[in-house]
Amino acid sequence: MQHINVVDIYENKEQYDGSLIGVRGWIRTLRASNAFAFIEINDGTCFQNLQIVVEKEKAENFDFISKLHISSAIEVIGKLILTPEGKQPFELNASDIMLAAGSSADYPLQKKRHSLEYLREIAHLRSRSNTFSAVFRLRSVLSYAIHRFFQERGFVHVHTPIITASDCEGAGELFRVTTLDLNHLPQTKEQTIDYTEDFFGKEAYLTVSGQLQAEAFALAFQNVYTFGPTFRAENSNTTRHAAEFWMVEPEMAFADINDNMDMAEEMIKYLINYVLTHCKTEMAFFNQFIDPGLMDRLQNILQSEFERITYTQAVALLEKSGKDFSYPVAWGCDLQTEHERYITEEIYKKPVFVTDYPKDIKAFYMRQNDDNITVAAMDLLVPGIGEIIGGSQREERYDYLVAAMEKQHIAPESMQWYLDLRKYGGCRHAGFGLGFERMLMYITGMKNIRDIIPFARTVNNAEF
């Protein structure tokens, strides 16, 4: 007997009506009386369960089956019957049930709602719950949608390195990569650690961004993107930070900051539209149980044109608001979380690009504007999350770039390869980074990054 996936039954239920089929999956709930048992199984192929009806008269192992524990794996042969008047669209009337793998009474997931905190402690099992089943299927679909978006537009996907020797992004603390014996470190004559003895002959780290290497590829392929894991050793304890997270980083040659914003806006809308059409069941679940109003908010994003204001305008708006912020607003200071939220949630109530930040608070590679005090940076702020995208037009002028590096105490000779890109046809180019998890949080309404990553790595937590 060939096994049918539950997703196929949901998609083609009329075709299977009345036919004898085989299914297999794990028991989610089991309700037994002395003549009937109702078993709901989930086979992992879709969010929904399949209800199986077992009649004592038909099943010789009825007593055994009706005592099975939740999460036991079973294989069932039965007749599919449409039940339009029932809560479920159809059910399987079992003629034969086999136990594929038993479970145990101490299975930690019960037939009731658990707290997200509790489920975090059983991350190896939580994917079997409704919420995490929906979250991680959506994560998979969103990941695919990102590749589709860029591939459809001719972008080349570049696998930027995970291990890097350049600590230049200034993007937080780095995880060190070494093969040295930490109990017997080689010393130089100056009594410092001799990294020439290390695997790469110098200090190495886990990457914090693939941007610099993506730039190199953009100047060969024109439009490229990298999508991979990045690492920050920050001691951050928030719902929005993890030590290991994924970033989407497109980089486009012959593009300026406006092209950059256009692409970012188009991408955000594409991704939302994609999951709304391809994950209807999961999105309905999020809208009902996780974040009421989610659908309205996402539809609103699709229909609205993202606001675009400069940093200077943003500061003026904040000063004019008369609101009493815990951090004072002043030109030259970076916008605080409360400022960003006020702009996107109170003033505009939709995504807002803030551009042209003071050069002193931004990275060295951002292109200096003609006013000599700001750079062509852009951050996308969204209601509920805050900053979701950070990007810029890159400094393509060799001398300006060297000057910016020196000002931020980065030795130009340590990044000669990056400077070379400006020497050899280094045209104007721009790119941005999207925090994949933050996008996923925005789309699902989930409030904690630890519930968006299959096995999250955060401070003091690398279980599983």
Added chain:
RNA sequence: UCCUCAGUAGCUCAAUGGUGGAGCACCCGGCUGUUAACCGGUAGGUUGUUGGUUCGAGUCCAACCUGAGGAGCCA
């Protein structure tokens, strides 16, 4: 790293400084169509840890541990 809050049965939570309970789950039994099924019963506890105050501490105090929320840092 800083601030705030919390920790009681497997889970979710009660308990005025005075005999630690309930619902669900588990286990046993009942029930002929259930939908987080329903009904009855059994069992389940060093109240996060250590110390202190008190005749008496789950409750008050201190430190630590763990978790959560917010901030900083950032995506």
